[in-house]
Amino acid sequence: MSGVTVREARAEDAAGIARVHVETWRAAYAGLVPDTYLVGMSEQGQALVWQRLLSSRGRESVLVAEGATPDGPQLVGFGSFGRARRGTLPYKGEIYTLYVAGDWQGRGLGRRLIGGMFRAMVRDGLPDAFLWVLSSNPSRFFYEAMGGNRAATRQEAFAGTLLDETAYAWPDLGGWLASYSRTSRSS
Numbered sequence: 001m002s003g004v005t006v007r008e009a010r011a012e013d014a015a016g017i018a019r020v021h022v023e024t025w026r027a028a029y030a031g032l033v034p035d036t037y038l039v040g041m042s043e044q045g046q047a048l049v050w051q052r053l054l055s056s057r058g059r060e061s062v063l064v065a066e067g068a069t070p071d072g073p074q075l076v077g078f079g080s081f082g083r084a085r086r087g088t089l090p091y092k093g094e095i096y097t098l099y100v101a102g103d104w105q106g107r108g109l110g111r112r113l114i115g116g117m118f119r120a121m122v123r124d125g126l127p128d129a130f131l132w133v134l135s136s137n138p139s140r141f142f143y144e145a146m147g148g149n150r151a152a153t154r155q156e157a158f159a160g161t162l163l164d165e166t167a168y169a170w171p172d173l174g175g176w177l178a179s180y181s182r183t184s185r186s187s
């Protein structure tokens with residue numbers, strides 16, 4: 001998609017990431033996670049969390065999508081990834097988050113961000129990957145469209161409730177990237 005750049009996040013992106021984070025959580029998770037949690041989220045609070053993460057040289061990497069708008073460049077999507085957090089599934093890499101702002105969804109940005117994350121994982125020596133998504137989130141079909149295999153289910157305690165989650169896995173990121181570059185018009 002023209003007019004959108006996908007790049008590594010910088011410390012000054014924290015506020016933009018937080019804005020997309022809170023907006024997409026409230027839109028995507030209403031009715032799926034407790035309202036009290038969604039109401040309690042704040043852009044300021046999330047910005048502090050992302051600022052800490054971006055300024056630490058931890059194991060988590062972040063990509064952002066920046067769109068051209070009449071008011072100048074605006075952060076419109078992000079994804080974070082790194083080594084698998086818990087060794088319960090036999091994959092080395094994990095996508096921790098992936099969100100595209102409402103007005104920018106359905107324009108190929110999710111595909112570009114996931115492709116960028118997989119490319120970085122292969123570069124970092126992570127040959128395969130998985131992620132967890134709420135089973136009741138219709139966005140999980142995006143991961144099926146991206147070739148992810150359903151790999152596991154679990155129940156996670158979150159904000160005083162139990163959530164059903166599904167894991168999607170990509171057992172061969174190199175193969176995925178080869179076919180991705182053959183078919184992608186926009187990477």
Ligand SMILES: CC(C)(COP(=O)(O)OP(=O)(O)OC[C@H]1O[C@@H](n2cnc3c(N)ncnc32)[C@H](O)[C@@H]1OP(=O)(O)O)[C@@H](O)C(=O)NCCC(=O)NCCS
Pocket residue numbers: 024028097098099100101104105106107108109110111112132133134137138139140141142145146
């Ligand atoms: C899920 C999300 C990241 C996808 O990003 P996007 O930019 O909207 O998706 P894209 O435009 O790149 O779509 C790529 C392909 O996936 C398909 N797709 C996207 N969302 C889909 C869905 N919900 N169900 C089925 N297919 C979907 C598209 O049709 C497209 O297919 P095509 O390339 O064959 O035309 C984004 O919509 C989002 O952030 N949603 C809300 C928040 C959320 O729930 N995030 C996931 C948290 S784990």
